[in-house]
Amino acid sequence: MYAYKHAYCETHIGNSDSWDSDWGNSSGPFQGGDTNEASSILNKGNSYEVQFFNGTGQDWAGGHICLSRDEAYASDLSNDDFHNDNDDDRGEANDAISSHRWVNPDSNNCDRWAT
Numbered sequence: 001m002y003a004y005k006h007a008y009c010e011t012h013i014g015n016s017d018s019w020d021s022d023w024g025n026s027s028g029p030f031q032g033g034d035t036n037e038a039s040s041i042l043n044k045g046n047s048y049e050v051q052f053f054n055g056t057g058q059d060w061a062g063g064h065i066c067l068s069r070d071e072a073y074a075s076d077l078s079n080d081d082f083h084n085d086n087d088d089d090r091g092e093a094n095d096a097i098s099s100h101r102w103v104n105p106d107s108n109n110c111d112r113w114a115t
């Protein structure tokens with residue numbers, strides 16, 4: 001998966017074929033200022049979906065949004081909300097992703113898909 005600071009995959013923040021439970025700590029593929037920065041995301045994986053979270057930690061709880069397999073992408077997260085945000089304001093997923101993991105497509109972990 002790939003994450004970018006701006007819409008339409010401009011200004012690469014980072015990429016990972018693994019998971020990272022905190023994009024703001026000092027370990028893993030995403031660190032420090034990478035948290036709450038992503039405005040577009042891409043999944044080039046063929047086998048697994050990517051679940052992105054508003055929060056951090058290996059409980060993988062709280063709001064999430066997903067990308068499906070085979071080059072699914074969200075070109076502008078200002079159109080997207082986390083799954084537990086059902087108000088009328090769109091765009092809360094923008095500059096708000098703080099962790100990610102890969103999930104099996106059969107796991108039913110994803111309740112909302114980025115567009």
Ligand SMILES: [Ca+2]
Pocket residue numbers: 020021022023024025026027028029030031
């Ligand atoms: Ca990290």
